[in-house]
């Protein structure tokens with residue numbers, strides 16, 4: 381399938397709509413919900429691409445009680461409520477979590493009705509804190525089934541490219557990834573999936589279909605719904621400032637190609653422009669001066685514009701120190717970090733800092749991992765370096781960085797850039813990465829002892845069902861622990877990255893933006909990463925970020941539909 385040219389830009393012009401949505405990630409759900417309620421909607425998107433980080437993501441969504449889950453009943457919702465209360469605590473208002481749970485079912489039903497997407501339950505993808513009251517080891521995470529992006533027609537080139545593409549054209553869902561990663565260990569589980577997906581991907585091409593998975597599927601599916609509904613999307617059109625009449629927001633000035641136009645919004649403006657992922661000034665101010673430029677995996681257009689525009693009208697902000705932290709492969713010069721997902725959990729590996737010692741449960745969820753790193757920094761004990769250490773047996777067993785297959789040598793460029801080192805014994809590896817030899821050697825010995833007993837007395841790796849999800853089920857007694865005793869040994873440099881920031885505008889249970897004094901700014905809504913995380917400083921389960929964006933998009937549209945015109 382040849383690369384199609386970008387279709388012509390829809391020219392921006394002064395206009396009046398019911399609902400203006402700023403940002404085309406989860407904001408597309410707000411527009412779909414608004415349209416479904418009879419509102420005229422318009423989406424403006426700053427970049428040439430539709431989909432934002434949503435299109436770059438794994439596409440998992442965590443929406444408890446939804447109709448795709450085996451148990452979508454009231455008891456399931458009550459259990460989820462217990463869980464959300466337990467993990468969120470007082471880090472976010474309880475009504476935010478409760479409203480999210482109330483509206484989840486209707487949101488997924490709406491997406492099934494208004495888009496061509498079909499969803500499935502990623503069974504076994506444990507909640508991130510399954511041991512908390514109401515937590516489920518079986519999980520509540522769902523995904524979009526492989527989606528045929530050819531339905532986008534001439535608009536296909538406008539879909540933002542993903543970052544986790546398979547090396548061959550085949551749609552790999554999150555659930556597939558888990559098993560494909562274990563191809564060498566559990567071929568009976570992995571091979572049928574690989575064959576099915578290869579047939580779908582390569583076979584699909586023969587009949588002019590293009591199957592996508594993960595965030596690509598979700599964003600393409602939302603976009604297909606938007607196109608089908610006839611909702612205009614103005615790309616390369618950025619929010620400049622919000623307009624108001626008295627205390628009420630009545631629209632926005634947007635800019636396309638240096639030309640400013642006015643969009644009046646009778647029912648409201650939904651800010652869905654992502655977080656401030658790439659505003660390094662704000663990130664250094666609110667989060668940490670040590671965050672390197674370009675380390676965020678969030679979409680490049682996410683520079684906090686909508687948060688600033690809301691603040692200009694007196695909106696309060698919260699949780700600005702928070703992000704969806706994500707430890708990743710340190711990037712090659714000028715490149716983005718590479719996604720590291722199962723690698724930290726698989727047996728035969730551990731993570732050390734400059735002391736040559738482990739400092740946390742490597743298999744913990746990525747947000748907690750990042751929070752632990754920043755907490756160390758605040759205590760004046762930063763992890764100045766971070767290395768994933770493993771042996772040749774690990775290398776022979778598992779895929780790394782999504783594309784380095786078992787037994788395949790690590791990329792030469794990693795060694796040349798000093799991001800990977802190899803040595804014949806732990807002591808030489810310690811010297812190569814500049815950490816104390818005795819300490820690193822003792823870490824190797826300790827891991828061998830823990831692997832034998834199956835218990836990590838230092839950090840409890842493998843104790844949680846979440847840790848074990850990305851473990852190797854063929855290894856016992858603990859699927860996350862194995863000795864590192866087959867030379868050569870490797871160390872690969874890691875960096876603290878993120879999937880986007882999650883502090884932002886304070887919004888209430890209707891997604892309405894609030895002022896410092898708790899008053900509502902009429903006509904203004906914030907969702908997704910533009911709003912302060914509905915789950916406070918926590919990440920309850922895989923897909924909780926897209927989940928809340930989609931659900932709060934629908935909540936915002938529903939509220940706007942009842943607002944005075």
Ligand SMILES: Cc1cc2nc3c(=O)[nH]c(=O)nc-3n(C[C@H](O)[C@H](O)[C@H](O)COP(=O)(O)OP(=O)(O)OC[C@H]3O[C@@H](n4cnc5c(N)ncnc54)[C@H](O)[C@@H]3O)c2cc1C
Pocket residue numbers: 402403404405406407424425426427429430431432433434435436437438439440441442543617618619620652653654655677678679680681682683684685686704719878879880907908909910922923924925926927929
């Ligand atoms: C590699 C990766 C994997 C991930 N996997 C998952 C996952 O599986 N599940 C999950 O829940 N989350 C995941 N995430 C996180 C998730 O993708 C984001 O948190 C979520 O998509 C944010 O949605 P959003 O709508 O707030 O922002 P986005 O989807 O980023 O959309 C915001 C849009 O607003 C546009 N915009 C910015 N400024 C302006 C402006 N001034 N005017 C107009 N438009 C503007 C941006 O260009 C962008 O297109 C992942 C993220 C990454 C990077």
